[in-house]
Amino acid sequence: MLRFIVRRLLQAIPTLLILSILVFAWLRALPGGPAGAMLGDKATPEKIANLNHILGLDQPIYLQYIKFLGRVLTGDFGNSLISTQPVVQEVLDFLPATIELSFAALFIAVGLGIPLGYLAARFRGGIIDNLTIVVTLVGVAVPVFFLGYLLQNNLAEPLGLPSQGRLTTGLDATDITGFAILDGILTQEWDAVWDAIRHLILPAITLATIPLAVITRITRASVLDVMNEDFIRTAQSKGLAEQTIRGRHVLRNALLPVATTIGLQTGLLLGGAVLTERVFTFRGLGFLLAEGIERKDYPRLQALILLGALVYVLVNMLVDVSYGLIDPRVRVR
């Protein structure tokens, strides 16, 4: 197992190197550039050229890349052009919000998706099934930002829910870990906990829509598949109670592909978080990324993309390792 992990980590190095080259080249191929973004609307071409010189952005790109790589290897991703703060610090500051939002969205998607999918399969062809098919189709088709604006403009005020941010401005909530709900629990500031939950509701619903639709459909399809398996017929012929068959045999076996889907959707949540966080000013990594793209913040974008890739590689490795632990038939070689 240890050899497998070491080998996978070593394999990740060329992946990250290639990605770093692509990201570095892509950002520099974009028209405009950080000097113009830093100097603002009124910058003259001469001032931009001067700043490019000071920053070394007029040097050959391979030289720029080597310097960049040297800094990254020492953990220095530079400072954000927008906030002038160290990028790594920014990532650590904004990460809790994204984790909080993603967990909330996943909680909604799994909590509703599995029962809905099961019920749709159980009553196949009925009203619940047809309704589920239509609603999940809409859920997958509606763009996240559109749904976000829809909820923000039409539900926030009538339901008395906040339309932006993570906490009410001016609320004196104690900040310990950066996780607003957890901090509220730790300090027994229950109004802060409730405030943080209220701020989570609309963004979490927005972000949950696509995974909810996917999980519901996969659950439905999987339950239908399992219900046609021989072992279910055997169980029925043995005279087992229908409730026992559904609970012990159908649902349990149907959940295996659903679990894989949930894993995949967790990764995709980060993509949806970019738009959701932007619409609701929910200051997480997605918000940071969207702002970085708009303002051509090279250091921030480089850091976010590379750190994202690193996390992706590590998660994949963990998934591979877990296969071996869950299913003895899968041998890690």
Place this chain on the structure above:
Amino acid sequence: MLQLRVARTRRIALIGLAGALAVSMSACAESKRDDNAAGGDKTGGTMVFGATGNPKMFDPIFNDEGETFRITRQIYDTLLQNKPGTADVVGSLAEKWEPSNDGKTWTFSLKKGVKFSDDTAFDAKAVCFNFDRWFNMKGAAAQSQMIYYGDVFEGFAKNEGDATGAPVYKSCEAKDDSTAVINLNKAKGAFPAAFTLPSFSISSPTALQKYNADTVTQSGDSFSYSDYANKFPTGTGPFKFEAWDQAKGEVSIVKSTGGTDTAKLDKLIFKVIPDENARKQALKSGDIDGYDYPSPADYALLRNDGAQVLIRPSFNILYLGINQANNPALKDVRVRQALAYGINREQFVKSKLAEGSEVATEFVPKAIAGYNDQVPQFPYDPEKAKQLLAAAGASNLTLNFYYPTEVTRPYMPNPADTFTAISEDLKKIGIKVEAIAKPWNGGYKDDVQKAGKQDVHLLGWTGDYNDAGNFVGTFFGRSKAEFGFDNPALFSAIAAADAAAVGDAHTKAYEEVNKQIMDYMPAVPIAYPTPALVVGAKIKGVVASPLTDERFNTVTKG
């Protein structure tokens, strides 16, 4: 610092432990909050303003953008300021000011009894300390970020990097505690108005030294700034810095005593909400008390909801740029005049711009000294435009027309709409238009201002201070790729107007320059748009400034 924050780097390590301990701790932990203070903040005395973007940091000399200045102008004072609601220059830290006859010496009589928020005294020595600090700034990185200093004072004691200008600043003398004399190497028309620039705010010398304010270091593709700039900005303004919470996107400043003005609010919070729809909803729900640059399309809706839309007097210009180098036909002044006659600017302003906007007749707004109401006029006259084109042999003219996307500017709320309206007018006079849309930060500015690829384009300007040179000098003071012409007579006239630094001569010189420009027609002035800001019904005392120079010391929330 009232708000103690745990270092974020340690947070992630704490998460696991905190999660495990959460349940057990919740039973015995005590609230770390002062509930009385929380109540006070909520119920009154605090205004929350929705900002469109992050501030950079809070040392004004290294800043050049509006979101930072919106905050620093509450913390700091300048020697002179703009009279609230106007672009007129009035005293601030200086009660009186007097230029010498040659415009090279400026004597400032300073207010007495003023203190910085660190309780140190403001006096003439503090003024000279600041001016000397700027002049003697070391390092190419630091100098490159002193945008306005470079523009106004042109050079440093020792220019570094590619900075090459000869310095305008010579020295500063503290004659006594309340008299500062600033000596210049040459007269410049930008003064005294340029002394109102937020970049030239006066900082506490003690704080500047204590927190190593001059330390600007390169960090990868960016710069990092000192603790002074990030944590301890110290001025004489009605508010003092409290905290900058990056994760929440909030900057809070609190009432200060001893400065030039006294704030009526206890606290001001600037909350970054980049999305305009989110700002609008936040105002509606009471999360914020105001925000900047509402869309003109929302004015009626906002008013119906009880909000106050405050229209700023115009200090902008929107123009149709003409690049003579890219299309030979545009070298003929008759063709350029035809463009002016062919655009129905009256209709455009009425139908596309916010209330209060006006048709531009020249390249400076009416509030600027040097505005000339006797310049040649070009009212909408498509027939005359066609005749001029025919006379110039350009009846079948084709123009590539650049306009920006993914941007709104105070002078151009909707570039695509502006392009459509103007290009339709040009088509009516027989000009074939080839539209080229480019993202603002994705090639538009490079193509237009650096490469000069366009025949005509949309651009504009928001004034920095009340001087015509800040407008026409910027546009037409020298040969530029954006306009592609070389007119030594015009360049000299602008330089002479700028050098005519004192009294009426300066104003008259720019009046003549404005006439000369409209005779030559290097571009077509389109409109003086009026941006707005919006505040909730409970907010009183905000005076909309043409220079977006709103100070919130007069504001109450009731």
